[in-house]
Amino acid sequence: MCPPSPALAGNREIAATLTRIARLLWLRGDSSYRILAYEKAAEALAEYPGSVAQLALQGELRTLPGVGNAIERAVTEYVRTGRVSLLDELQEDYPEGIVELLALPGLGPRKVRALWENLRVGDVPGLLEACRAGQVAAIPGMGPRTQERLLAAAEAAMTNSALHATRWLLGTADPPAERLLQALRGMPSVQVADIAGSIRRRSSTVKDINLTAASDSENEVFAAFAALPDVALVERPVAGVLVAATHTGIPVDLRISPPTSYGNLLQYRTGSTEHNAALYKHAQLHGFTVLQQATEPQLVGKTIQPFAFVREEGVYRYLGFDWIPPELRDDKGELEAAREGHLPQLVTRRDLRGDMHVHSVWSDGKATIAEMALAARERGLGYICICDHTRSLAVARGLDADRLLQQRAEIDVVNRQLGDDGPLVLAGCELDILADGTLDLPDDVLAGLDFVVASIHTSLTQPRKQIMRRLTAAMRNPHVDAIGHPTGRLLLRRPAYDVDIDQLLTLAAETGTALEINSSFERLDLPGRIAREGAKLGIRFIISSDAHNPGGFDLLDYGVGEARRGWLEPRHILNTLPWRDWRKRKI
Ligand SMILES: [Zn+2]
Numbered sequence: 005m006c007p008p009s010p011a012l013a014g015n016r017e018i019a020a021t022l023t024r025i026a027r028l029l030w031l032r033g034d035s036s037y038r039i040l041a042y043e044k045a046a047e048a049l050a051e052y053p054g055s056v057a058q059l060a061l062q063g064e065l066r067t068l069p070g071v072g073n074a075i076e077r078a079v080t081e082y083v084r085t086g087r088v089s090l091l092d093e094l095q096e097d098y099p100e101g102i103v104e105l106l107a108l109p110g111l112g113p114r115k116v117r118a119l120w121e122n123l124r125v126g127d128v129p130g131l132l133e134a135c136r137a138g139q140v141a142a143i144p145g146m147g148p149r150t151q152e153r154l155l156a157a158a159e160a161a162m163t164n165s166a167l168h169a170t171r172w173l174l175g176t177a178d179p180p181a182e183r184l185l186q187a188l189r190g191m192p193s194v195q196v197a198d199i200a201g202s203i204r205r206r207s208s209t210v211k212d213i214n215l216t217a218a219s220d221s222e223n224e225v226f227a228a229f230a231a232l233p234d235v236a237l238v239e240r241p242v243a244g245v246l247v248a249a250t251h252t253g254i255p256v257d258l259r260i261s262p263p264t265s266y267g268n269l270l271q272y273r274t275g276s277t278e279h280n281a282a283l284y285k286h287a288q289l290h291g292f293t294v295l296q297q298a299t300e301p302q303l304v305g306k307t308i309q310p311f312a313f314v315r316e317e318g319v320y321r322y323l324g325f326d327w328i329p330p331e332l333r334d335d336k337g338e339l340e341a342a343r344e345g346h347l348p349q350l351v352t353r354r355d356l357r358g359d360m361h362v363h364s365v366w367s368d369g370k371a372t373i374a375e376m377a378l379a380a381r382e383r384g385l386g387y388i389c390i391c392d393h394t395r396s397l398a399v400a401r402g403l404d405a406d407r408l409l410q411q412r413a414e415i416d417v418v419n420r421q422l423g424d425d426g427p428l429v430l431a432g433c434e435l436d437i438l439a440d441g442t443l444d445l446p447d448d449v450l451a452g453l454d455f456v457v458a459s460i461h462t463s464l465t466q467p468r469k470q471i472m473r474r475l476t477a478a479m480r481n482p483h484v485d486a487i488g489h490p491t492g493r494l495l496l497r498r499p500a501y502d503v504d505i506d507q508l509l510t511l512a513a514e515t516g517t518a519l520e521i522n523s524s525f526e527r528l529d530l531p532g533r534i535a536r537e538g539a540k541l542g543i544r545f546i547i548s549s550d551a552h553n554p555g556g557f558d559l560l561d562y563g564v565g566e567a568r569r570g571w572l573e574p575r576h577i578l579n580t581l582p583w584r585d586w587r588k589r590k591i
């Protein structure tokens with residue numbers, strides 16, 4: 005079988021070329037209109053699920069948003085020749101790495117030119133070195149404070165690029181994985197197919213898309229798979245393994261076994277490595293033979309010999325375990341629990357009856373309260389709480405006491421319109437915890453709300469002591485019902501603020517404040533492993549969508565996945581209860 009079009013450039017590569025042009029135009033002081041055009045096009049092309057290169061060759065590039073004449077010319081030239089003459093021209097006077105410098109916070113064209121002209125610093129590693137040697141501070145107009153900031157930015161960029169090279173957000177990899185799965189399941193020669201690997205385990209970031217399928221006609225499946233519109237690069241398949249990539253650059257690994265041993269394949273390919281190692285060690289201790297794990301392909305469907313199982317449950321049962329939900333497969337006590345029949349009854353999406361953290365056009369949401377309510381109804385939710393931002397968060401058009409009152413009036417109207425079909429719309433807010441530890445609205449205003457989620461959105465770099473002072477003040481306030489996205493992490497972008505987890509959990513338990521598991525796949529915050537510790541202390545959680553538009557409710561699936569990774573059951577989650585059964589205020 006031949007790869008469909010191995011020489012065609014991938015979407016990410018093309019987008020990166022446009023971004024490069026945009027940055028170099030910026031460095032030259034070109035018009036911001038022109039720069040923006042390249043940036044916007046780069047964004048659109050990177051996200052396009054089909055092949056941009058193919059579109060260019062068919063002359064249909066301009067059907068994509070943001071693609072005008074100049075962009076079309078550049079992309080087509082790149083796809084045909086691997087170069088763009090405009091880029092060559094722009095690049096003439098500078099080294100390759102200079103555009104990475106332009107991406108650093110605090111570095112504009114003027115400073116980048118100064119770094120190059122004074123020190124011949126033309127990339128991030130060079131900047132790091134020059135900062136450490138104290139040379140940057142000596143450039144006129146820079147000084148020691150700038151040097152310090154640039155050093156931090158360069159260090160962060162180095163770690164970030166290492167992270168980014170290998171990992172994707174679950175929410176980025178999940179939709180293409182799901183499309184590929186449906187395509188596989190639709191193939192006549194495929195009997196069963198699944199998503200395996202870290203996506204199946206609902207890991208918050210993943211390396212690749214792992215797929216497994218049961219079939220007796222391996223070659224037929226591989227050929228059909230390679231021709232799917234989502235599949236870009238394909239390597240020649242070897243012994244049951246096909247390695248490919250999506251147009252957006254996510255690696256894809258498809259393994260096929262005969263139906264008789266499909267259970268073994270799915271179990272093995274779901275991982276985690278730690279879980280499998282512990283499982284096979286247990287098997288060996290109990291007299292089973294495990295094949296040497298020499299090269300990957302030899303393992304396919306033959307991990308545990310001579311026992312072959314059609315279903316994954318068979319593997320676990322044969323070794324004396326209950327079937328273990330994939331989210332728990334981390335070698336963190338799940339094997340013991342499965343052996344003793346003590347696995348948790350994990351929360352599912354269907355258990356959620358309401359959503360306590362929903363935005364609307366009143367702050368930075370994209371839909372009205374009524375539109376959000378109807379979207380919630382379609383998804384089977386019985387109640388939602390409108391928690392828009394409060395006044396200090398001006399960028400999000402936060403609400404003050406007066407606007408909250410007006411909003412309450414609209415909520416009353418919407419509730420009347422919704423009638424018995426629901427959902428019940430509650431009035432709350434996402435209360436900003438300010439830098440000095442005070443809360444953004446006075447107690448008498450908070451007392452009038454149905455539910456208050458308090459969150460930190462600003463001054464994220466404060467020392468641990470001050471961060472904890474802020475969280476403590478919020479949790480000790482009798483009107484604060486929950487802490488939103490409690491660690492503030494943004495996956496692959498920004499670590500958590502400096503939070504003392506033990507203290508956070510102790511305080512939540514002590515004050516009866518719920519902790520949120522925020523379902524935005526950039527956050528998934530509180531992380532499951534911390535939630536698991538919290539549950540042991542009797543803490544209750546809410547799983548919230550933090551939806552900013554109607555489709556945002558679908559994010560709840562990700563929050564549920566994170567909660568399951570934390571071994572949480574419905575009894576740990578407040579919004580699995582009907583609203584009337586809530587003990588609204590803390591003790
Ligand atoms: Zn927030």
Ligand SMILES: [Zn+2]
Binds near residue numbers: 361363434550
């Ligand atoms: Zn929010």
